Amino acid sequence: MPFITLEGIDGAGKSTHLPWLADKLRARGVEVVVTREPGGTPLGEKLRELLLAEPMHVETEALLMFAARREHLDCVILPALRRGAYVISDRFTDASFAYQCGGRGIAESRLRILEDWVQDGLQPDLTLLFDVEVAVAGKRLATNASLDRFEQQQQDFFERVRAMYLQRAGQFPARFRVVRSERSLDEIRDDLEPIIAAI
Ligand SMILES: Nc1ncnc2c1ncn2[C@@H]1O[C@H](COP(=O)(O)OP(=O)(O)O)[C@@H](O)[C@H]1O
Numbered sequence: 001m002p003f004i005t006l007e008g009i010d011g012a013g014k015s016t017h018l019p020w021l022a023d024k025l026r027a028r029g030v031e032v033v034v035t036r037e038p039g040g041t042p043l044g045e046k047l048r049e050l051l052l053a054e055p056m057h058v059e060t061e062a063l064l065m066f067a068a069r070r071e072h073l074d075c076v077i078l079p080a081l082r083r084g085a086y087v088i089s090d091r092f093t094d095a096s097f098a099y100q101c102g103g104r105g106i107a108e109s110r111l112r113i114l115e116d117w118v119q120d121g122l123q124p125d126l127t128l129l130f131d132v133e134v135a136v137a138g139k140r141l142a143t144n145a146s147l148d149r150f151e152q153q154q155q156d157f158f159e160r161v162r163a164m165y166l167q168r169a170g171q172f173p174a175r176f177r178v179v180r181s182e183r184s185l186d187e188i189r190d191d192l193e194p195i196i197a198a199i
């Protein structure tokens, strides 16, 4: 069954669209598992707390993202796909390439090793990239009372993250759909409707 991932820089609108998307799919009468990364399992959520708050070496950060992902695949994603459920994950491995390679500067070849190891060939069937200008996303986040270790990064970090996401969308056109996300929620949903109808 389809494995769908939502990606984009912080403030792009992923979490806002996710419940709507899940309801659309549930209306078909199928089981829909909604999950997120880093996290999605009890251990993964503990790793998430560390990743969002604790200063650490950039490679430690990458390794912990993939450790959480290994657990997530084993406990949540693979069992759900095997029993015929749809899985929607708020972020997956494209986020590691965008943030740890694009943002932090780790070589993509390093992450590809982890990707092969942890995923053993599994890729999302559909990746929705909510693409938004960094300044617009920044303004949306500015209303948040507390920002985590990633959200506190400067504009140039998010420009690199965004560029890497767009690069990957160009590299893997079969599974990526880029959704322009500066617009109103209704306009974005109009774009999402046919994409969802096709899966
Ligand atoms: N299209 C939009 N127009 C205006 N505000 C939006 C839009 N999409 C999301 N927001 C707001 O921006 C903030 C960040 O959105 P969120 O969905 O949490 O982003 P993400 O999960 O991608 O980090 C939230 O306050 C949300 O209400």
Ligand SMILES: Cc1cn([C@H]2C[C@H](O)[C@@H](COP(=O)(O)OP(=O)(O)O)O2)c(=O)[nH]c1=O
Pocket (backbone or CB within 6 Å): 010, 011, 015, 036, 037, 038, 065, 090, 091, 092, 093, 095, 096, 097, 099, 100, 148, 150, 151
């Ligand atoms: C999955 C993943 C997330 N991240 C980062 C991106 C986000 O800033 C942060 C948490 O993601 P997210 O849950 O989208 O944050 P929020 O709900 O606060 O918008 O983790 C990585 O750096 N690498 C990864 O592989």
